Amino acid sequence: MLAFILRRLAQSIIVMLVVALISFMLFRFVGDPIANLVGQEARISDIEALRERLGLNDPFYVQFARFITNAVQGEFGISYRLQEPVSQLIISRLPATIELAFTSALIALVVGITLGVFSALKPRSFMTAIVMTLSLVGVSLPTFLIGIGLIYVFAVELQWLPSFGRGEVVDLGWWRTGLLTESGLRSLILPAITLSLFQLTLIMRLVRAEMLEVLRQDYIRFARARGLSQRSINFGHALKNTLVPVITITGLQLGSVIAFAIVTETVFQWPGVGSLFINSVQVVDVPVMAAYLMFIAFIFVVINLVVDILYYAVDPRLRIQASGSGK
């Protein structure tokens, strides 16, 4: 177990180093950031002063060493566009994105598993046909159109829910949450649904396929023969065995959700990390882009690690395999 985790850790560190290299290359070779910062009327002396202040005159290896040392400490320099430390920018916007991503993951899990189990247990029901058709449409619709559609129905026509922003936020010191106020919760509904839909359809189809597969197995038939209740068979035996792939997909998807949040955050003007990133791409704000890249890579690496370890917890077969082969 320990050896397994250590080997995974080593792999993760290598991935992070490669991403750090790419991020640094961004710094070093992408454009002249000064040109994007100052207007055409700027004096050359001003430009030089700014260049010196942002540390762009130093030689390659100095900048690289500085980048690595700073990155380890979570420092990515000063945003070209906002003239603020990138780490602060990201930290101040992170709660918004995390609340959005976790809420939508929760919606996707609960609704996805429920609908998946239902459509597997009652494959001929009329509801199942509707759900399956909707899921097909949901997969082919682009995220931003779903968001705009929801805004049109619930914000413009019905005027039930707000269409942009986070509503009122409560400052908990280092975490500004929108989950404690009514307007914050109301603002969360539409973006969270938008972000969850893609995952939801994925989880639903996965649970359905796995359930159908498991329900055909001998041990289910045997459980029926033993006279166990339908509920205990369906949920105690069948559903439990479908959870391994569901955990993998949900876990791996969580990274994609944070990346996909770029689109949702733009549609709903949600003040999160994704909208920070997209604004930075538009003006080639390299420090923010590099930091976001490292940040996303870090999340992916951590999630992959956690999912691998969770495998051990959920699937006893892996544990036996590992101890048997001495891994």
Place this chain on the structure above:
Amino acid sequence: MSAQQPPSAPDVAKPRSLAYRIWDSDVFFSFRRSPVTIVAAIVTAVLVLAALLAPWIAPYNPFDPSSLNLMDGFTPPMSEAMMGNYFILGSDHQGRDVLSTILYGSRVSIFVGLSATLFAMALGISLGLVAGYVGGTADSVIMRIADVQLSFPAILIALLIFGVARGIIPPSRQESMAVYVLIVAIGLSNWAQFARTVRGATMVERQKDYVSAARIMGVHPLFILIRHVLPNVMAPVLVIATIGLALAIIEEATLSFLGVGVPPTQPSLGTLIRIGQQFLFSGEWWILFFPAVTLVLLALAVNLLGDWLRDALNPRLR
């Protein structure tokens, strides 16, 4: 091959015409049997044709400033504007005919989607062939890169490539290069699918006798790959390419919607939706609605075609 059958055998039926053989083939049979697919094919054909013929069938040229009149702005669908122009699908804030902008817009969308898919296909197939045929270090390097890339969402990779390109290209040329940057960005974010599939199929094919025979005859490896292996791994590639086309069109629309796609002077469907979103609250729904419907129809139809192709060719997918 069968067309070259020797005519000496009198009992053998006359070689049928090419059209008949296509009509009679398994693939076309499953096409005829599936009404959904026929509808999807018709929708795709109509949209593609309309986009191709845009300069001839569009009622107005939305990019000719002299034909625009700001007084015509915000005309609802099916009504006559102040200046006497008639707009079937209404007009936008600049007085541009929505139908015409959609026709020109889907032209950009389809062009970018198709080029990006072809680019991804060319790159993915070449790398996949090399990885599957050569094996060893080349294989593990290529596949490791593909693995890492597949674990990141395509849209994120495209965004990064786009950002980098924007930094490298001088501002004066950015507008003219934007479409090509977009094609490369979307293409580079989608090649891994092709590479993975082609690699798997190539590894199967290279074990077969015909490849060994060619090798023994001293045929150049490149020739074996292109002439012998490639045609045998094309079926799954076609399926991925069709579904990939739908994805590429949506990806382009998403990027343009985010404001990092094609320049506003050359709007695609995504740009039109971005523009239309601004007028959602003031009640001018048609500026947003019609481009959105076109995009959904296009993506859905191509997707359905891909699904059908997957079932019809029944390749080594699923």
